[in-house]
Amino acid sequence: MDTYKVKKLNHPINLEIAVPGSKSITNRALFLAALGTGEVHLKGVLFSEDSRCFLSSLESLGFSVEIREEEKEVIVGGCGGVIPKKEAEIHVGSAGTAARFLTAMLALSEGVYTIQASEQMKRRPMRPLFEALEQLGAEFTYLEKKGFLPVRVRGKRGGFKEASLDISRSTQFLSALLMMAPVLGEDFTIHIMSEKKDGSYIRITKKMMEQFGVECTFDGDSYHIKKGQNYQREIYEIEPDVSAACYFYAMAALTGGRTVVKNVHKDSMQGDLRFLEVLEKLGCHVTDTEAGIEVTGTNDGHYPGITVDMNDFSDQTMTLAALAPFADSPTTIRNIGHIRLQESDRLSAIAKELTKMGIQVEEGEDFLVIYPGKPQPSLVSTYEDHRMAMAFSLIGLRSEGIVIDNPLCCKKTFEDYFILLDRIIKDHR
Incomplete structure (x- = not known):
């Protein structure tokens, strides 16, 4: 057509x-399930170009993903914040959620990974997230244009307790760091440097973290996540x-x-x-x-x-x-x-x-x-x-x-x- x-x-x-199911909730649920422990049965899953990119990326990283498209269901085997493969290439397509969330996952893990993207996604903002992750020890090699996808990332796990972030261009940068924070093993604080400090999609992220068993607090300027919390959920219904x-x-x-x-x-x-x-x-x-x-x-x-x-x-x-x-x-x-x-x-x-x-x-x-x-x-x-x-x-x-x-x-x-x-x-x- x-x-x-x-x-x-x-x-x-x-x-x-x-x-169909919510794209925003589907991709957050996939991410939280992968970061959690044990199997999570997701129901009401959206099957679209964006979510398929997210699913294929998880598979490329070695996660167990059982897809039941006709039933709108996916079963994800979580690995407690550890990526099964220490070297892999993923393609996030034009999915902003996949690009931002998975970049944070790879950058805060032990391994070397390549992130490919569509021509459209290559033009979209990524630099504030890259800079925040570099504060936390990640190293990025830009394969085309500096500050944009595609990249090769050498991750680093743990050792830092805070990061600073500008979310004026996308709140997905903050959602990515928030969801990763519980698996870093430290009390973690994210200081927001931009005038915009909150938003509807950030509130979705916080709510879903709570639904998966992790509390996050916001004092008006910074977000705080206490160590010792884990994502756990057996069944999750997507709106x-x-x-x-x-x-x-x-x-x-x-x-x-x-x-x-x-x-x-x-x-x-x-x-x-x-x-x-x-x-x-x-x-x-x-x-x-x-x-x-x-x-x-x-x-x-x-x-x-x-x-x-x-x-x-x-x-x-x-x-x-x-x-x-x-x-x-x-x-x-x-x-x-x-x-x-x-x-x-x-x-x-x-x-x-x-x-x-x-x-x-x-x-x-x-x-x-x-x-x-x-x-x-x-x-x-x-x-x-x-x-x-x-x-x-x-x-x-x-x-x-x-x-x-x-x-x-x-x-x-x-x-x-x-x-x-x-x-x-x-x-x-």
Whole structure:
């Protein structure tokens, strides 16, 4: 599938749907299971390009990994923080979680390893993590460009009790060090040097560490992990992906319809749940039912433009950007400068693609202002970015002539998205 032509809906959606497991939780669970002791049975696992890279990397490092894809299950044999192979090569693809988490694992272990990556991942920030790991004794040889993947790493285990880290470019750097800390054998402190010191994905990491038996404390500036703690868990159930659910919730707002995403509830640990607050500001009604959270749009499909700080749930920037042209007034999205350094320069990508459709956009260093308008037919460039593909497909549900280029880049996190979208469109035309 080189392109996907979105067909405009003739009716409001009425949808009950299941989404895959969370990518963020899946890859953290795989990592914690590998660092733990004994077998961990993971259920509700996401199988996508990112998680497959993580799984294959664990296998390359010698971990026992039993994959039951049809059942969405994986059984991982943990080795107590020890990597079975002392020399290996892994390929993390475009998976930021695999790249950051496994770099920390290899750098804080005894061995020599090579980390390969996709062209996209080679452009993404890694230097702050490399520098923190060098403080802890790791040695990196840059195989192409200094400060970026691919690298060869000679690891060093233990002997240090603290590190300093800048997380302004990615909170995954901190998550990687936090999860590694308990296996280092020392009381360990991570001092955060950047203005940003916390975030929704860090809170997911801390919560999951607790679920696997390890406590981490945060005093407002530094994170502390006491020695003597171990990861242990026999069975772990992975939550459905709220990031994926939000595309279907947005469809309810866009069409004045109704969406229920099965097994997504308000007690989810995922930060993108805050997108539901945005939808409420647009006039949607949000209810947590027994089946899952239900979102109902306004009867006439009209909603206002809003101003919102999306720093802590920035993966939904593109989703709101896709709704913005149909709002009754301008939409301002603030404090999102860090998304320039993700799978694509997402601020620039949003502005370019909406402008191609004839929508007026103001692009600042860390904000967007999107004005109401009628999107014109357009071939949407996706920049190999799964969220651009999925979010901008929403525009075609209300405007004719929207075609998504390279839609299968969504396999990074949601392999069947366009199959499900096709089914939804056929049921509502």
